[in-house]
Amino acid sequence: MPAQPSHNAPVSGSDPLRADARENRDRILRAAREAYALHGIDVPISAIARRAGVGVATLYRRFPTRAALIEEAFAEQLAECAGVLDEALEDPDPWRAFSSVFTQVCAMQAADRGFTHAFLARFPDEPSYVGERDRAEEGLALLVRRAKEAGALRPDFDVSDVVLALLANSGVVNGVQPEAGAASRRLVGYLLESFRTEGAVRPLPPPVRLELEQLYGAG
Amino acid sequence: MPAQPSHNAPVSGSDPLRADARENRDRILRAAREAYALHGIDVPISAIARRAGVGVATLYRRFPTRAALIEEAFAEQLAECAGVLDEALEDPDPWRAFSSVFTQVCAMQAADRGFTHAFLARFPDEPSYVGERDRAEEGLALLVRRAKEAGALRPDFDVSDVVLALLANSGVVNGVQPEAGAASRRLVGYLLESFRTEGAVRPLPPPVRLELEQLYGAG
Numbered sequence: 001m002p003a004q005p006s007h008n009a010p011v012s013g014s015d016p017l018r019a020d021a022r023e024n025r026d027r028i029l030r031a032a033r034e035a036y037a038l039h040g041i042d043v044p045i046s047a048i049a050r051r052a053g054v055g056v057a058t059l060y061r062r063f064p065t066r067a068a069l070i071e072e073a074f075a076e077q078l079a080e081c082a083g084v085l086d087e088a089l090e091d092p093d094p095w096r097a098f099s100s101v102f103t104q105v106c107a108m109q110a111a112d113r114g115f116t117h118a119f120l121a122r123f124p125d126e127p128s129y130v131g132e133r134d135r136a137e138e139g140l141a142l143l144v145r146r147a148k149e150a151g152a153l154r155p156d157f158d159v160s161d162v163v164l165a166l167l168a169n170s171g172v173v174n175g176v177q178p179e180a181g182a183a184s185r186r187l188v189g190y191l192l193e194s195f196r197t198e199g200a201v202r203p204l205p206p207p208v209r210l211e212l213e214q215l216y217g218a219g
Numbered sequence: 220m221p222a223q224p225s226h227n228a229p230v231s232g233s234d235p236l237r238a239d240a241r242e243n244r245d246r247i248l249r250a251a252r253e254a255y256a257l258h259g260i261d262v263p264i265s266a267i268a269r270r271a272g273v274g275v276a277t278l279y280r281r282f283p284t285r286a287a288l289i290e291e292a293f294a295e296q297l298a299e300c301a302g303v304l305d306e307a308l309e310d311p312d313p314w315r316a317f318s319s320v321f322t323q324v325c326a327m328q329a330a331d332r333g334f335t336h337a338f339l340a341r342f343p344d345e346p347s348y349v350g351e352r353d354r355a356e357e358g359l360a361l362l363v364r365r366a367k368e369a370g371a372l373r374p375d376f377d378v379s380d381v382v383l384a385l386l387a388n389s390g391v392v393n394g395v396q397p398e399a400g401a402a403s404r405r406l407v408g409y410l411l412e413s414f415r416t417e418g419a420v421r422p423l424p425p426p427v428r429l430e431l432e433q434l435y436g437a438g
Contacts (some may be wrong), residue, residue: 161405164391168406171390172383186380187387194413 024075028052032073036114074114078132082110085139095152098143098194101163106169126156154197165191170210244281251292256331260289297351304358314371317362318411319337319379325388329346329403373416384410 029053035043047067049059062070071078077089084104138160168191169184176183186204250271254262264285269279282288290297303323310316359381366372387410388403395402 161409164402164406165409167391167394167402168387169390170394171392172386172387173390175386175389183383183386187383189412190380190383190413194409 014016021062024052024054024058024118028054028059028062028069029073032069033112033114035069036073039114039119045069054103077108078114081136082132083104087135087140088143094143094146095196098153099146099195101143102192102195102204103188105164106184106188107181109166109169110173110180151197153195157195161195221343242269243273243277247273247281247288248292251288252331255289255292265286269375296327296331300324300355302398303352304355313362313365313369314415317366317372318414320359320362321384322407323412325385325403325407326400328385328388329392329399370416372414376414377435380414 028048031049035048037052039047045059046056048069049056052059059069063072084101088097088101091100132172135161140206141159144153144159144162146153146159148157165188172187173180247267249353250269254270258266264278267288278288282291300418303320307316307320310319351391356378360378362422363372363376363381366378367374380435388406391402392399392405
């Protein structure tokens with residue numbers, strides 16, 4: 001694993017890249033986002049280079065690792081996701097906080113297949129990524145605990161059920177085109193119905209040990 | 220589309236195939252079922268022939284069309300599925316009837332990826348198959364109507380929600396190995412919770428127009 005290259009840092013006013021190099025870089029990132037959204041993050045690097053109209057060597061010069069390209073391509077959405085979580089953690093209504101994060105993450109998954117792959121899959125050699133994912137997991141666990149303590153979320157809800165629900169949502173998103181968004185909203189509506197405490201709660205089959213990285217490959 | 224070949228009929232005591240030919244046939248069907256279960260029904264014919272240890276020409280001699288092979292490979296499970304539906308249509312308890320079919324079909328989907336593909340995908344050139352699928356759709360619609368009339372199923376439930384749920388289940392089944400069965404049971408438990416009428420029903424996002432053949436390719 002090479003050291004983090006400097007051109008992998010966020011673009012700022014002091015960015016040393018010349019204008020044409022930056023243009024190349026933006027074109028690659030745009031092509032990567034499009035390809036990931038259509039085909040998931042397993043799309044070959046050569047297909048991204050072709051889509052961007054650059055050579056594979058040029059692409060590798062800008063983004064020496066697959067993970068570096070993925071991280072840069074989704075930096076904006078990653079920030080959006082972190083924002084959703086931060087906002088929910090500030091919300092005084094525990095059910096609204098939990099259900100809003102769940103709803104928005106499912107909507108992001110419906111809008112862009114690649115993003116959920118990229119955000120939730122495990123990239124062990126990308127420390128900044130792992131940090132983001134751990135932070136997301138901790139935030140989610142806190143939202144779940146608060147919603148349960150408030151009596152709004154059923155007591156037998158398990159944090160792993162969030163992954164279960166995202167996998168279910170991925171099945172709907174992958175199977176329904178072009179109405180992935182509407183189908184996903186319907187599913188999310190049903191799932192929130194079943195998560196919320198309402199009258200007598202019938203026992204569910206036991207939770208399954210699920211890790212976020214199991215979403216990798218599920219679309 | 221060639222006429223239905225006679226060797227495509229169920230094997231019986233009067234089957235004209237010689238013993239070794241029948242052995243070949245059984246080996247091909249076993250290999251097909253294994254390959255479909257592992258990889259879905261899009262697995263190449265050549266891979267099935269290789270798994271069966273026969274040449275592609277031999278396979279085509281026994282099963283001249285892809286659809287004929289699929290139909291024969293799943294004949295037993297198709298009969299099981301029809302049995303589940305028939306039994307439910309006889310059940311005097313409308314909720315038990317509906318939820319039992321839903322539960323069992325999801326369990327079959329979890330146990331064998333290929334089967335749901337094969338049963339639910341559209342094979343327009345296989346009339347017997349289309350007949351089975353139409354019968355399943357009508358049976359399901361009847362179960363849904365009865366469960367609603369009994370006040371057990373929420374009034375805004377749409378028949379297309381069965382497909383939505385099967386797509387969701389496919390996402391879980393494909394994403395969770397080897398615990399697909401347990402994860403699927405958990406999801407089914409949640410979904411049945413949300414389908415059942417219980418106290419006040421909050422409005423859901425509107426249903427999406429979904430056809431069974433959209434399950435094709437979703438795993």
